[in-house]
Amino acid sequence: MNALTLPDIAAQASRQALPLDWVGMCGIALPILIDGQRLTATADAGVSLDDGAARGIHMSRLYLALEMLDQQPLTPALLRNVLQRFLDSHEGLSNNAYLRIHTDLLLKRPALVSPLAGWKGYPVSIEARLENQMFHVELKIDVTYSSTCPCSAALARQLIQQQFLDDFANTPLQHEDVLTWLGSANGIVATPHSQRSSAQLHVELQGEQLPLTDLIDTVEAALGTAVQTAVKRADEQAFALANGQNLMFCEDAARRLNLALKRSDAVKAFHLKVIHAESLHAHDAVAESRWTRHPA
Numbered sequence: 001m002n003a004l005t006l007p008d009i010a011a012q013a014s015r016q017a018l019p020l021d022w023v024g025m026c027g028i029a030l031p032i033l034i035d036g037q038r039l040t041a042t043a044d045a046g047v048s049l050d051d052g053a054a055r056g057i058h059m060s061r062l063y064l065a066l067e068m069l070d071q072q073p074l075t076p077a078l079l080r081n082v083l084q085r086f087l088d089s090h091e092g093l094s095n096n097a098y099l100r101i102h103t104d105l106l107l108k109r110p111a112l113v114s115p116l117a118g119w120k121g122y123p124v125s126i127e128a129r130l131e132n133q134m135f136h137v138e139l140k141i142d143v144t145y146s147s148t149c150p151c152s153a154a155l156a157r158q159l160i161q162q163q164f165l166d167d168f169a170n171t172p173l174q175h176e177d178v179l180t181w182l183g184s185a186n187g188i189v190a191t192p193h194s195q196r197s198s199a200q201l202h203v204e205l206q207g208e209q210l211p212l213t214d215l216i217d218t219v220e221a222a223l224g225t226a227v228q229t230a231v232k233r234a235d236e237q238a239f240a241l242a243n244g245q246n247l248m249f250c251e252d253a254a255r256r257l258n259l260a261l262k263r264s265d266a267v268k269a270f271h272l273k274v275i276h277a278e279s280l281h282a283h284d285a286v287a288e289s290r291w292t293r294h295p296a
C-alpha cells in the first residue's frame with residue numbers, strides 16, 4: 001500500500017466551459033417498495049451540471065442517495081428527499097435533480113367468473129424532478145386490454161341477418177328452429193375483428209400518494225375489457241360478453257380514459273395514448289388525448 005492521493009478528475013476544471021442539462025447514471029438496479037411489495041427496479045439518476053467550468057458531477061453521491069429507496073415505501077415525499085439529497089451533495093454545481101424509476105407492478109387479478117386468480121404485470125415508470133425548487137412527479141403506466149371494432153361488429157351483424165333471411169326464406173318461424181340456428185355455425189356466419197390493445201398513460205400527479213393501483217383499476221374499469229390472467233371457459237364466455245358490450249374504436253377508448261382520469265383527484269394533468277394493434281390491418285389505430293387541471 002502507498003499513501004498516494006487518489007486522482008480526482010471530476011474536481012478538475014473543464015477544458016470546454018459549458019453547462020449540461022442532465023448528467024448521471026442510467027439503469028441502476030435496486031429494489032423498491034410499493035404497496036407492501038418489494039419490486040425489482042432500475043433507476044436513472046441525474047442532475048444538471050450548471051457550473052459549466054466544472055469537469056464532472058459526483059456520480060457516487062447520486063448512487064448512494066438511492067439507498068433511501070430500498071428501505072421506505074415509495075411516496076412523492078421520499079422521491080423529493082432523494083432529489084434534495086442529489087442537490088445538497090452537488091452544491092454549487094447543480095440546480096436541478098432528476099430520478100426515473102422503471103419497474104413492473106404485479107397485481108393479482110381475479111378471473112371474471114371462476115374462483116381463480118393470476119398475476120398481471122404492468123410496466124410502470126415513476127419520474128420525479130426538482131427543478132428550480134419546484135417538485136414534479138409523473139407516472140407512466142401501460143395497461144393492456146382487448147378492443148373489438150364496432151364497425152366490424154355492425155358488418156358482421158348484417159351478414160348474420162342476411163344469412164337468416166337466406167336460411168328462413170319462405171319458412172314459417174318456429175322458436176325451436178331459430179334457437180337451434182342461433183347455436184349453429186350459420187347463426188354466427190361472421191365475427192368482428194378484435195385486437196390486443198394498449199393504453200399508455202403519462203400522468204402528472206398532485207398530492208402525497210402514488211396511486212398506481214388506483215389508476216390502473218380506473219383505466220381497466222373505464223375500458224371494461226382488461227386482458228385476463230387465469231381463464232376457464234366460463235371466464236372466456238364472460239370476456240366475450242364484455243367485449244360485445246364494450247365495442248371500441250381507438251377514439252372511443254381514448255375518450256373513455258380521458259373522462260375517467262379527469263375524475264381522479266390525484267391527477268393534475270395527463271397525456272394518454274391508446275394503440276389498437278389492428279388485426280384488420282398490418283398497422284395500428286392510435287388516438288391521443290391531453291388534459292391539464294385548471295387551478296381551482
Ligand SMILES: Nc1nc2c(ncn2[C@@H]2O[C@H](COP(=O)(O)OP(=O)(O)OP(=O)(O)O)[C@@H](O)[C@H]2O)c(=O)[nH]1
Binds near residue numbers: 055060061
Ligand atoms: N463524473 C463522472 N464520473 C465518472 C464517469 N464515469 C465513471 N465515473 C467515475 O465515478 C466515480 C465516482 O465519482 P465521484 O463521486 O466523484 O467519486 P469520489 O471523488 O471518490 O467521491 P467524492 O469524494 O464524493 O467526490 C469516479 O471514480 C469516476 O471516475 C463519468 O462519465 N463522469
